[in-house]
Amino acid sequence: MSDDLKVTAELRESFGKGAARKLRALGKIPAVLYGHGTEPVHVSLPGHQMLLILRKSNAVLELDIDGKGQLALVKDVQKDPVRQIIEHIDLIVVRKGEKVTIDVPIHLEGEAAPGTTVNQDSNTISLEALATAIPESVVVSIEGAEDGTQIFAKDLILPEGSSLITDEDTLIVAISIAQEQDLGEETDEAPAEEAAPAAE
Structure with a gap:
């Protein structure tokens, strides 16, 4: 997999609009990872890197979450309708050999x-x-x-x-x-x- 798609995701424990605004102010994007019956995992992603990745459709990311690797597909991107700022990203868990x-x-x-x-x-x-x-x-x-x-x-x-x-x-x-x-x-x-x- 391309190094461009290797993303370090940080676990987040603060939720809500206020916490999301603080993350975006730091150049990060709040996201949630779910699928395959797993509990949703709330993370933050590097904003600039994600902007570059999202120019490519159907990008599969290789996430590093606290040292653990996880493949994920971008499922949905929520943007502010006026400013077009990315507010949130939904990711789904994928596994090697799996078809989507x-x-x-x-x-x-x-x-x-x-x-x-x-x-x-x-x-x-x-x-x-x-x-x-x-x-x-x-x-x-x-x-x-x-x-x-x-x-x-x-x-x-x-x-x-x-x-x-x-x-x-x-x-x-x-x-x-x-x-x-x-x-x-x-x-x-x-x-x-x-x-x-x-x-x-």
Whole structure:
């Protein structure tokens, strides 16, 4: 595992909004770790390091809690809606060899045929993958795709070790001809239709 994902978590015994504010003032983020029937463990995490980690989706952390190692997946991030400051993080316990269901971003690669429009219906896809080998994204090539091309979830090339959870008939991308000319014709016709009653 990358050293960037090794995080020292400090146990915390003070709770409530006041305690959380004090932690954030110290550059730390309150968090709770739970799962697999274990009692919730309340910790604080280094704020700057977590900001960098959260730029990467579905990051699995290697926590050091009082000298004990524990793998954890970021489950939820709560932010202040105005200031966008991270207020709290929920982590779930994961174990080596365990599979988890996660939403992975879809990344389009290449350019469709000239004169066409690319309509991306789904920005993410649900996969089951090993907790220690979660893919960062699923790449979909649209290079040279012609009008009428449709790519469904079942057509995707999934990363090794991943399996599809999203319905296989979910539309991911559709390629169509740009409709600018048709829109122009409708615009030209509209004034004529509106003028007819006035002429009468």
